[in-house]
Amino acid sequence: MKAFFSRLFNAPWYSVVFGAYPVLALLSVNKGQVEPSAVFRPLLISLLLSLVVFLAARLVFRKTHKAAFFSVLFLILFFTYGHVYMYFEKKFPENTAVHWLWLIWVVLLVLSIVWVTRPKLTFKAAASSLNGMILVLLVMSVAQLDFNTASGDPHRLGAKNAPIQEDLILPENPPDVYFFLLDSYTRSDLLESAYGYDNSDFENALKERGFYIASQSQSNYVRTEISLGSSLNMQYLQGLDPAFTPESIGRKVLWDALKHNAVRYNFDTLGYETINFASGFAWLEITDSDKFISPPPISSGMTEFEGLFLRTTWARYAEKWGWIDSDVIMAAGYRDRFNTVFDSMDSISKMPEPKFVYAHVISPHPPFVFDPEGNPTNPAEFWNEKRQYTGKMYQKGYLNQLPYLNTRMLEAIDTIMANSKTPPIIIIQGDHGPWLQPRGKNMWNFTAVYMPGHEDTLYPTVTPVNLFRLVFNNYFGGKYDILEDVSYYSPVPKLYEFTEIPNPFDEGH
Numbered sequence: 001m002k003a004f005f006s007r008l009f010n011a012p013w014y015s016v017v018f019g020a021y022p023v024l025a026l027l028s029v030n031k032g033q034v035e036p037s038a039v040f041r042p043l044l045i046s047l048l049l050s051l052v053v054f055l056a057a058r059l060v061f062r063k064t065h066k067a068a069f070f071s072v073l074f075l076i077l078f079f080t081y082g083h084v085y086m087y088f089e090k091k092f093p094e095n096t097a098v099h100w101l102w103l104i105w106v107v108l109l110v111l112s113i114v115w116v117t118r119p120k121l122t123f124k125a126a127a128s129s130l131n132g133m134i135l136v137l138l139v140m141s142v143a144q145l146d147f148n149t150a151s152g153d154p155h156r157l158g159a160k161n162a163p164i165q166e167d168l169i170l171p172e173n174p175p176d177v178y179f180f181l182l183d184s185y186t187r188s189d190l191l192e193s194a195y196g197y198d199n200s201d202f203e204n205a206l207k208e209r210g211f212y213i214a215s216q217s218q219s220n221y222v223r224t225e226i227s228l229g230s231s232l233n234m235q236y237l238q239g240l241d242p243a244f245t246p247e248s249i250g251r252k253v254l255w256d257a258l259k260h261n262a263v264r265y266n267f268d269t270l271g272y273e274t275i276n277f278a279s280g281f282a283w284l285e286i287t288d289s290d291k292f293i294s295p296p297p298i299s300s301g302m303t304e305f306e307g308l309f310l311r312t313t314w315a316r317y318a319e320k321w322g323w324i325d326s327d328v329i330m331a332a333g334y335r336d337r338f339n340t341v342f343d344s345m346d347s348i349s350k351m352p353e354p355k356f357v358y359a360h361v362i363s364p365h366p367p368f369v370f371d372p373e374g375n376p377t378n379p380a381e382f383w384n385e386k387r388q389y390t391g392k393m394y395q396k397g398y399l400n401q402l403p404y405l406n407t408r409m410l411e412a413i414d415t416i417m418a419n420s421k422t423p424p425i426i427i428i429q430g431d432h433g434p435w436l437q438p439r440g441k442n443m444w445n446f447t448a449v450y451m452p453g454h455e456d457t458l459y460p461t462v463t464p465v466n467l468f469r470l471v472f473n474n475y476f477g478g479k480y481d482i483l484e485d486v487s488y489y490s491p492v493p494k495l496y497e498f499t500e501i502p503n504p505f506d507e508g509h
Helices: 002-010 020-029 036-061 064-091 096-116 127-143 188-195 200-208 224-231 252-259 262-269 304-311 316-320 326-343 345-349 391-419 464-475
Strands: 177-182 273-277 291-293 355-361 425-429 447-450 487-489 499-501
Touching: 020 036, 020 127, 020 304, 036 064, 036 304, 064 096, 064 127, 064 304, 064 316, 177 391, 188 391, 200 391, 224 252, 224 464, 262 273, 262 355, 273 326, 304 316, 304 326, 326 345, 326 355, 326 391, 345 391, 391 425, 425 464, 447 464
Parallel strands: 177 355, 177 425, 273 291, 273 355
Antiparallel strands: 425 447, 487 499
16 A cells, blocks of 8 residues: 555656646635636636646656656646736736736746756656645645535524514415515616616606605615625624624625525525525525526536636636637626526416525626627626726616616516416615715615505615515514614725715605
């Protein structure tokens, strides 16, 4: 056995296995943002690249250990290039020296060749040490990943103080409940004042269908994760869990509370099935729901993680030279996920069992991937050369995408209502307002609620924290207090360091 391990660790397999490290390291840095399954394609490609580089080097150098050592030097240069490029581009935005980085890397590559081709160097003795180093790096990267976010009992709570009620009553003909979270969708008055856009056709169409429009609503929080953490748990974060303290920057409890929230828990207790959709952001996705719907992987194109991985390597020039456009491929994934939500409404609304359908739609939030008729657009058309949005570019993309979202939303509502034997409950909510707006106005979110027979319990300044409290009280015998409607701003990274933002229209209800 000892002889076997000796031979094993003296073989230069580190040159191929090294290809896994850059992918796993990038995933560990972005844990929570993407599912670990997103690593499979780039991991396979990276390992194949490592193998090809080694075989090519073996043909050139004719010696296995020299080929292996050179392969690692080449791969280090290949996989670090984009990281260094982005660092200098961000650190020194006005300095054009970054455009000469490729020349430095070519010089380093030449020096690597000179080093490896020295006759007296065999690199045999380094094999066992390099094998061990690579294994340590891989173990460290894997250890930092969190594979347990969706494990265990789905019928549980992520926040300690989530306000569940075990004595809710299931009505004889329970209504299906649909929650459409339209990311960054804002109120009509802000659309008019900031963008000069008249959204009255959409609002009037909703009113004709029986919706109540909360014309003076504000989100409770300014960012998606904390806004949804509050609305899906029907509680302000300040009292939801001891982890949410002003000095904390942790998100693990928050993300768990998003997946295993009080609203889901109550519906599960009532016997409802939870249906959720892929959003492209792992921390938003309830993958252990009764039915989790995502587009086919082949049609979903390059993921955001894969696009990021490409840009961290020397292969970023494949984009610059026009050989590949990861933004176009990434946009196809966003369109696939968007269309999957709305294309699924017919079959979902025909399901006989009571259901809680939660669809987080990344629209009108960027990237901007649709024109008003639903035709594909390139998201890069709406940001500058530094991949940043200016006010005018953001406005153009937002208004370009909004009409198609409105169209698909009305189609979905009509489909749901036509297929529902019992009138459904439908909540359409923006988690916050659009980007690049003044503090306060960036919390002017859109809220439209279809709550047949209970419209009188709604009011113009209702905030997301109270919407599901009203649902459970009106339809399921809930005994929830209606909380004071308050909005809070918090900075990054201290998401829980809150400052109250008053609603200028709130005079009580």
